Amino acid sequence: MSLDKFISRGATVVTPCAACRHKHRDVTCDAFPSGIPEPILRGEHLHREKYPGQENDFLFEPADSSPEPKTQKPEPSGEIL
Secondary structure: OOHHHHEEOOEEOOOHHHHEOOEOOOOOEOOOOOOOOHHHHOOOOOOOOOOOOOOOOOOOOEOOOOOOOOOOOOOOOOOOO
């Protein structure tokens, strides 16, 4: 699948997939390793439920959701300031 369909002269159409934690650098993802279906890329199917024919259980998850905190408190150094 090519990205050409989603790029128009002078403008780029941003797919909702760009914000998903499962998206790869091309037009594939963990849910669709052979290529994300066009209705999902176009935002016509938001992929909050399994897509017809999908063979795994990956669904849209925002890229910034993480089970671990993004920042950690620094460990005490033992120094008295």
